[in-house]
Amino acid sequence: MGLNEKFFKSAAGSSETGTFSSLLYTGDGTSTAFDIGFKPDLNWIKSLAIKDHVVNSTVLGIGSQGGGNILYPNGGYPLSTNADSSYFTSFDTLGFTLGGNSYYNGASQDYVAYSWKAGGNSHTFNINGVGSSSIPAALDNGAGNANPVAASVGNGVGIYQFNNVAGAITFKHALGVQPDVQIQKMTSGTSDWYIKSSSIMGGTSSQARQMRFDSTIAENGGGSLTSTNSIAGITGATHSVFVILFAQVSGKIRMGNYTGNGNSTGPRVYSTDNASSGGANGFTPALLFIKGYTDLEFGGAAWFLYDNKRNPTNPANRRLYPEGNYADQQNSNYNLDLLSDGFQIKAGTANYGFNNSNSKYMYWMFGE
Numbered sequence: 001m002g003l004n005e006k007f008f009k010s011a012a013g014s015s016e017t018g019t020f021s022s023l024l025y026t027g028d029g030t031s032t033a034f035d036i037g038f039k040p041d042l043n044w045i046k047s048l049a050i051k052d053h054v055v056n057s058t059v060l061g062i063g064s065q066g067g068g069n070i071l072y073p074n075g076g077y078p079l080s081t082n083a084d085s086s087y088f089t090s091f092d093t094l095g096f097t098l099g100g101n102s103y104y105n106g107a108s109q110d111y112v113a114y115s116w117k118a119g120g121n122s123h124t125f126n127i128n129g130v131g132s133s134s135i136p137a138a139l140d141n142g143a144g145n146a147n148p149v150a151a152s153v154g155n156g157v158g159i160y161q162f163n164n165v166a167g168a169i170t171f172k173h174a175l176g177v178q179p180d181v182q183i184q185k186m187t188s189g190t191s192d193w194y195i196k197s198s199s200i201m202g203g204t205s206s207q208a209r210q211m212r213f214d215s216t217i218a219e220n221g222g223g224s225l226t227s228t229n230s231i232a233g234i235t236g237a238t239h240s241v242f243v244i245l246f247a248q249v250s251g252k253i254r255m256g257n258y259t260g261n262g263n264s265t266g267p268r269v270y271s272t273d274n275a276s277s278g279g280a281n282g283f284t285p286a287l288l289f290i291k292g293y294t295d296l297e298f299g300g301a302a303w304f305l306y307d308n309k310r311n312p313t314n315p316a317n318r319r320l321y322p323e324g325n326y327a328d329q330q331n332s333n334y335n336l337d338l339l340s341d342g343f344q345i346k347a348g349t350a351n352y353g354f355n356n357s358n359s360k361y362m363y364w365m366f367g368e
Helices: 297-301
Strands: 020-026 032-035 042-047 053-057 088-092 095-098 110-116 125-127 130-132 150-154 157-165 169-172 181-186 193-197 209-212 229-232 239-246 253-259 268-270 287-292 303-307 336-339 342-345 360-366
Touching: 042 088, 095 110, 157 169, 181 229, 229 239, 342 360
Parallel strands: 125 150
Antiparallel strands: 020 110, 032 095, 042 053, 042 110, 088 095, 125 130, 150 157, 157 239, 169 229, 181 193, 181 239, 193 209, 253 360, 268 342, 287 303, 287 360, 336 342
């Protein structure tokens, strides 16, 4: 099966393992189940050819035509609810099932899939594997305030859907710790994806700074991220909004920032608990996001995705771009090493988006 790490479903009775998966596979154009060891609550899939990124979630649900409702990170489109089962078919006990549509599983086409387990999806509201059909206290913002209509929270990941809200809303996220990253997208109409992260404030403040999944530089503002609350919403008319939060998890999720040095022996970034050499619980990034936020190099401080499946050996130099439908790209000027306790930049040519001298970059690392 070519690139595949692709399986049919495991036998009944198999137990879940893991909370994040990076999967490289070759499509076969038919309905196929993928075993990743756990039931995901969030999936991000990208063809390695020129094709849109696609996001599905248990919180966004399965539409009336039998396919998962879709958002597109590289586009401002509203939530697509008319997909049939040839697109994203189902979230399964130990993975997910895809139809043969070319966005997901076209014959002889190569894809990468990123999957996160949050709080489960046994009911409408799910926190750390416990589901409820009515909103739990940890998510209830009180009478007269906006509450999510669905949520899945756990393993450092919070996923929420809000309907019919006006302007910005403050909401309880139930993660129990301060999240470092918030991603939001209006689902009821056309809008940018908005991302805010406290990492680009040096990790010392709950005040976040805001940017978009496009090639624009980061923007000031965006409200705060605290251990109990966050702020979401779009200014203007009543709308619905989808929100994802990520928090640091020892040995699994690490966010932060670094300063470029312009050298081929570039910055060394650690995934350990103390973000330093010799620290505990370091992990190899299975997925790495990088974005510059202090200048406009590489077409405007673009976002880059590296993973350990498209890059099984070092140097890792294959990138994907969340802001566009571009094909997977490989270039020695993209070189970095994915290490057992983080990563190191290994290219210093200016204006390639991750190592300009004295420029600032944020990163998100996810381990399997």
